[in-house]
Amino acid sequence: MIDLAQLRSCTKCGLSVTRQRVVVGSGPSHAALMIVGEAPGANEDEGGEPFIGRSGRLLFQLLDEEVGLTREQCFVTNVVKCRPPGNRTPTREELGACRPWFLGQIQDVAPRVVLALGNTAAKSIFGFTEGMAAVHGRVCQLGDARGLATYHPAAALRGGPSVVDVMRRDLLVLKRLLGEL
Numbered sequence: 464m465i466d467l468a469q470l471r472s473c474t475k476c477g478l479s480v481t482r483q484r485v486v487v488g489s490g491p492s493h494a495a496l497m498i499v500g501e502a503p504g505a506n507e508d509e510g511g512e513p514f515i516g517r518s519g520r521l522l523f524q525l526l527d528e529e530v531g532l533t534r535e536q537c538f539v540t541n542v543v544k545c546r547p548p549g550n551r552t553p554t555r556e557e558l559g560a561c562r563p564w565f566l567g568q569i570q571d572v573a574p575r576v577v578l579a580l581g582n583t584a585a586k587s588i589f590g591f592t593e594g595m596a597a598v599h600g601r602v603c604q605l606g607d608a609r610g611l612a613t614y615h616p617a618a619a620l621r622g623g624p625s626v627v628d629v630m631r632r633d634l635l636v637l638k639r640l641l642g643e644l
Contacts, residue, residue, distance in 0.1 A: 465567035475560035478545035483508045488540030497574035501583040502543035518616040529634035538572045542587045575644040581615030600633040
């Protein structure tokens with residue numbers, strides 16, 4: 464079990480100097496679905512929860528429409544727990560510093576399915592080397608859990624309806640996985 468006090472005071476990387484707060488994650492302690500993004504953005508760094516901005520609203524709208532799940536039914540976190548300055552992609556060192564915290568969360572929550580959002584999360588969690596266009600919707604094994612990746616909702620906000628359509632199809636795969644387990 465991860466020590467939340469230790470996590471909230473972590474100084475394992477340089478992000479500890481620039482963050483407002485550590486964004487641990489939120490949701491039921493034993494949720495069937497764990498949703499994992501890259502790192503907190505400005506809204507999350509300020510508000511202390513993952514996916515509380517525009518991207519989060521789109522994500523949970525799609526999740527409700529395609530899977531029938533609400534935010535309150537999912538555990539939501541990021542592979543990196545502190546906001547990189549300017550919302551840049553986390554470095555390899557930052558990902559490595561947060562990896563034990565993230566792996567501890569997977570052990571603690573023990574989800575049946577893990578949904579990785581975006582390239583950074585998908586590569587970090589599943590070890591993918593290809594980009595999202597090649598790996599989205601692909602079902603993987605992650606210990607006792609199953610997993611898949613889809614586009615980050617921020618990409619859908621930038622990319623428009625075609626990216627949203629791909630996310631919807633991937634969420635139907637997620638719905639099938641949840642129904643099988």
